[in-house]
Amino acid sequence: MIHYKSLENTDEKIILETHNNAFSDYQVQMNWTLPQFQNINKQRGVRYDLSIGAFDDDKLVGFIINGAGDWNNKPTVYDCGTGIIKEYRHTGIGTEILLRLITLLRDMGIFQYLLEVIKTNENAYQLYLKQGFEIIREFDCAVAEIARIKKKIEERKEDIQIILNDKDFEICEITQPNWDIYKKFWDKPPSWQNSIQSIERNREVLAILGINHKGTPVGYAAFDPRNAGIAQFAIHPEYRRRKLGIVLLEQIIMRAPTAKRVSIINIDKRLSSFIGFYENLGFKLFAEQYEMMKII
Ligand SMILES: CC(C)(COP(=O)(O)OP(=O)(O)OC[C@H]1O[C@@H](n2cnc3c(N)ncnc32)[C@H](O)[C@@H]1OP(=O)(O)O)[C@@H](O)C(=O)NCCC(=O)NCCS
Structure with missing residues (x-):
């Protein structure tokens, strides 16, 4: 029974x-x-x-x-x-x-x-x-072997070096994230498991990296250094297509030395920039999800 x-x-x-x-x-x-x-x-x-x-x-x-x-x-x-x-x-x-x-x-x-x-x-x-329950959004889940991403990074080595040599840009580890600023970089909000509340619940494990330009935040990523799982990733709209995303990805890989893959769970399918980014950097789709909600 x-x-x-x-x-x-x-x-x-x-x-x-x-x-x-x-x-x-x-x-x-x-x-x-x-x-x-x-x-x-x-x-x-x-x-x-x-x-x-x-x-x-x-x-x-x-x-x-x-x-x-x-x-x-x-x-x-x-x-x-x-x-x-x-x-x-x-x-x-x-x-x-x-x-x-x-x-x-x-x-x-x-x-x-x-x-x-x-x-x-x-x-x-x-x-x-x-x-x-009704469908609210559709998500992609993508993963890439680090060796494969490194190849893609290598192809863009010169552009990346220009940013790394530019003293106006700095990469910094963030201990007190200013979410109000970071939220402005989003085209769409993250899913529950990647939300600000979820990240804050697991702050002692997750790392946050920021990119500043002349002292002003222009991009950031929240990720798990144990397995290179990316929870949030966004670049200021006015700073996109300047390889800052790749610079950030390279930094994540450097800070996740035991990981063999990078994964990104729940990329909103309407985020064409993010989809172009993961596809062109060697990620493969491994699952698709529906986000569903019931108003009780
Ligand atoms: C995805 C994102 C992080 C990419 O950052 P970026 O700094 O513009 O990316 P890069 O300049 O480093 O581009 C790296 C590669 O990704 C691909 N790419 C980037 N943006 C693209 C786009 N809009 N369309 C197609 N491909 C794109 C390109 O292949 C590019 O390399 P290439 O220019 O040498 O071909 C950025 O577009 C973004 O922040 N989008 C919104 C994300 C968001 O809403 N997050 C909230 C939920 S966490």
Whole structure:
């Protein structure tokens, strides 16, 4: 008999075990270690009291793990992962967890429910559609071998050297980001997991690099030096197409010495500049996602 309860009293190791089991046949590798799981959850703002598990007797067989924060200035819950282990799929567990969560959130006065789903994950996409989630945006996820990016950098070595030799430009490590300035460089806002709130939740791990021109910020990147995962990346509109983006990318690679690849998750498909940038610098698309929202 399946029963449902919040995950706040379930050992995180058990949740991870079920997570890795449920995602073992997923399009994207998600076999995480406990520290990786905890770090990702921290960045996304996971709240186990707002997350529900399905249990067969004592065994956790399915879950929706949620994070909480603000989105467009409104309290919002974000689905960080929906997983049902193989033998329990197509039995209505996903729908049941979602319905219970919607009731819980409504009772708590949280009226926005946000998520991302990989386009090819038809089961999950259909579940969300049926429950009234609507597509807000479409994202690309791209990755490149560092060796490949280095080749692209090499091709533009002379232009890059001119910037590096120009005393008016400086690259600096940012400890106190001025988000109000950086936001002005965006053509579109980042997704939940790359948002300012998410970065701030994981500030002791993530690094921020800025480029200044005559002391004024003209570009920045927020990234994870452990794996060269880029969360935010933007150049002031008036300074674009001057190779500052490449300079920043080179600096990220230098500061992520153990990484073999650079990845960028959730690039808004309307960001033609960013798409041109990643395509021309040797990145390959590895997944496409829908951002979906339900107003509860
Ligand atoms: C993507 C972005 C960072 C690129 O910065 P940039 O400094 O202009 O890029 P560079 O000059 O270093 O260009 C590097 C290469 O990328 C490609 N590229 C850059 N902009 C491009 C564009 N608009 N169209 C097509 N290709 C482009 C080019 O191949 C270029 O090399 P080349 O000129 O030698 O061919 C910048 O356009 C930007 O900030 N866009 C908005 C990003 C945003 O909204 N972020 C918020 C969410 S985090």
